[in-house]
Amino acid sequence: xxxxxxxxxxxxxxxxxxxxxxxxxxxxxxxxxxxxxxxxxxxxxxxxxxxxxxxxxxxxxxxxxxxxxxx
Numbered sequence: 001x002x003x004x005x006x007x008x009x010x011x012x013x014x015x016x017x018x019x020x021x022x023x024x025x026x027x028x029x030x031x032x033x034x035x036x037x038x039x040x041x042x043x044x045x046x047x048x049x050x051x052x053x054x055x056x057x058x059x060x061x062x063x064x065x066x067x068x069x070x071x
Contacts, residue, residue, distance in 0.1 A: 014038065
């Protein structure tokens with residue numbers, strides 16, 4: 001008899017997993033959960049959104065720093 005597969009990670013768990021992977025601190029337990037029951041398109045979409053937000057944040061910080069430096 002096969003054991004039932006675990007439910008896929010929730011959206012919050014997916015976001016936390018993607019953010020943890022950005023910093024390289026993903027636990028092996030969560031990584032196993034993600035690879036065994038997670039859906040790749042969801043992780044790709046969350047990763048793309050997180051990347052865009054990160055880049056926009058960097059652009060904003062640089063613009064603010066340059067404005068405060070008088071450039």
